[in-house]
Amino acid sequence: MASTADRRPAVARPGLTRERIVEAAAAVADREGLHGVSMRRVGRELGVEAMSLYHHVAGKDALLDALGDWLMVQVERPSADAGWRVGIRARCVSLRAVMREHPWGPAIVESRRAPGMALLGHLESVLDCLHRGGFPVQLAAHAFSVLDAYVYGFVLTEQSLPFEPGGDVDDLAAEMALPADVFPRMAAFVEQVIVGRSYDYGDEFAYGLDLVLDGLDARLAAASPDSR
Amino acid sequence: MASTADRRPAVARPGLTRERIVEAAAAVADREGLHGVSMRRVGRELGVEAMSLYHHVAGKDALLDALGDWLMVQVERPSADAGWRVGIRARCVSLRAVMREHPWGPAIVESRRAPGMALLGHLESVLDCLHRGGFPVQLAAHAFSVLDAYVYGFVLTEQSLPFEPGGDVDDLAAEMALPADVFPRMAAFVEQVIVGRSYDYGDEFAYGLDLVLDGLDARLAAASPDSR
DNA sequence: ACCTGAACACCGTTCAAGT
DNA sequence: ACCTGAACACCGTTCAAGT
Numbered sequence: 001m002a003s004t005a006d007r008r009p010a011v012a013r014p015g016l017t018r019e020r021i022v023e024a025a026a027a028v029a030d031r032e033g034l035h036g037v038s039m040r041r042v043g044r045e046l047g048v049e050a051m052s053l054y055h056h057v058a059g060k061d062a063l064l065d066a067l068g069d070w071l072m073v074q075v076e077r078p079s080a081d082a083g084w085r086v087g088i089r090a091r092c093v094s095l096r097a098v099m100r101e102h103p104w105g106p107a108i109v110e111s112r113r114a115p116g117m118a119l120l121g122h123l124e125s126v127l128d129c130l131h132r133g134g135f136p137v138q139l140a141a142h143a144f145s146v147l148d149a150y151v152y153g154f155v156l157t158e159q160s161l162p163f164e165p166g167g168d169v170d171d172l173a174a175e176m177a178l179p180a181d182v183f184p185r186m187a188a189f190v191e192q193v194i195v196g197r198s199y200d201y202g203d204e205f206a207y208g209l210d211l212v213l214d215g216l217d218a219r220l221a222a223a224s225p226d227s228r
Numbered sequence: 229m230a231s232t233a234d235r236r237p238a239v240a241r242p243g244l245t246r247e248r249i250v251e252a253a254a255a256v257a258d259r260e261g262l263h264g265v266s267m268r269r270v271g272r273e274l275g276v277e278a279m280s281l282y283h284h285v286a287g288k289d290a291l292l293d294a295l296g297d298w299l300m301v302q303v304e305r306p307s308a309d310a311g312w313r314v315g316i317r318a319r320c321v322s323l324r325a326v327m328r329e330h331p332w333g334p335a336i337v338e339s340r341r342a343p344g345m346a347l348l349g350h351l352e353s354v355l356d357c358l359h360r361g362g363f364p365v366q367l368a369a370h371a372f373s374v375l376d377a378y379v380y381g382f383v384l385t386e387q388s389l390p391f392e393p394g395g396d397v398d399d400l401a402a403e404m405a406l407p408a409d410v411f412p413r414m415a416a417f418v419e420q421v422i423v424g425r426s427y428d429y430g431d432e433f434a435y436g437l438d439l440v441l442d443g444l445d446a447r448l449a450a451a452s453p454d455s456r
Numbered sequence: 457a458c459c460t461g462a463a464c465a466c467c468g469t470t471c472a473a474g475t
Numbered sequence: 476a477c478c479t480g481a482a483c484a485c486c487g488t489t490c491a492a493g494t
Binding site: 113137145149150151153201 | 334335337338339340341348349351352355356359365366368369370373374376377378379380381382384385387388410411412413414416417420421429432435436439440442443444446447
């Protein structure tokens with residue numbers, strides 16, 4: 001059918017680049033988990049030997065660093081022309097959305113130590129938004145800490161839930177069959193907020209985020225009593 | 229010196245048990261990171277071949293599950309005779325302390341899906357504390373979600389910080405040398421809250437925790453307007 | 457019952473060799 | 476300059492064999 005030497009995909013290989021390698025790694029991670037991202041596996045994804053990757057990427061660690069950056073560029077930055085609360089809220093929602101789409105996100109954030117350029121740029125835009133909103137530097141530091149802890153932590157707990165986002169929660173509740181005499185409060189919880197209520201844990205995200213934003217609002221007002 | 233066949237540690241090996249295996253795994257994780265926990269490595273830690281472990285533990289996954297449980301039993305449960313806020317605050321502080329002592333904690337929480345008995349028991353005690361404090365079930369669910377997200381997230385971000393808890397932050401600030409024209413807000417941040425101020429990121433934990441607790445307090449008061 | 461050695465199919469990385 | 480094959484020191488896990 002094709003010419004004789006044509007054992008690779010018909011599309012002419014555009015040549016290996018760092019970018020293509022990172023994208024292939026992300027694809028593998030999406031499909032098989034971070035666990036599945038190996039130099040050999042990523043190489044195979046690109047129709048290339050693992051060793052070829054080393055010409056564009058220093059090693060596996062550098063590849064994972066790049067993967068973290070690849071993730072952060074996708075997070076929406078707070079727009080310059082909205083109030084701090086709207087801007088920050090949108091970026092938190094976006095951060096969570098990106099992490100939800102790529103469940104290996106939190107793990108990679110945790111394992112990386114050196115912040116890449118994408119992450120630094122992102123931090124800058126968040127700090128800038130808070131600054132424009134009237135946050136003194138000290139309070140901005142507090143705000144940044146609580147907000148990021150909350151968002152990352154939510155994604156983390158969300159992922160370690162024993163049920164799938166869209167899955168049938170009732171089944172699980174029956175399956176776990178918590179003995180009501182040993183775990184009375186958990187049994188009550190399952191019965192009253194889960195079974196038959198089409199409980200979506202994802203809804204908790206907005207509740208907690210608004211709670212944190214309310215708290216920051218109050219601290220901001222206390223810090224600058226003159227503003228209206 | 230010793231008898232001829234004595235090539236193992238002089239202390240009579242107490243025989244392999246599941247408990248000893250888990251403890252050895254924790255020791256390896258503390259010393260070399262979760263990355264270093266391999267069946268072979270844990271076996272060596274115990275002076276035993278890796279394959280022997282399989283007689284007490286189903287496989288590496290089961291070992292990691294057990295490691296997660298081993299962690300959770302160390303977390304202080306809210307005492308029955310204090311107010312919800314005191315009890316919950318203490319358990320959050322304890323949870324963070326445990327995770328700080330074992331930096332592989334969050335990673336293991338994230339990677340495990342099935343909650344072990346220790347985790348279930350812990351959850352029960354937290355829900356019970358909230359219940360005694362007058363939280364309606366729905367609000368308790370919210371509270372649980374925000375609190376755990378915050379604590380885990382804080383530990384996570386704390387660990388991915390580019391500086392060590394006790395390390396000299398000033399050095400890092402100089403080393404990163406953020407160009408003030410590209411990252412003006414971050415430069416201001418470094419200058420005003422870090423350099424020469426012996427900044428300890430760990431202090432942010434209490435600030436955010438109290439902010440969240442304040443928020444829950446307000447929600448609780450709104451939900452039950454009759455109580456004092 | 458508990459432990460082991462050899463084996464299998466994987467890893468990341470180096471290095472000399474090809475084009 | 477870019478890609479490769481063989482090699483090295485590792486993985487988790489199976490299985491037949493030892494005691």
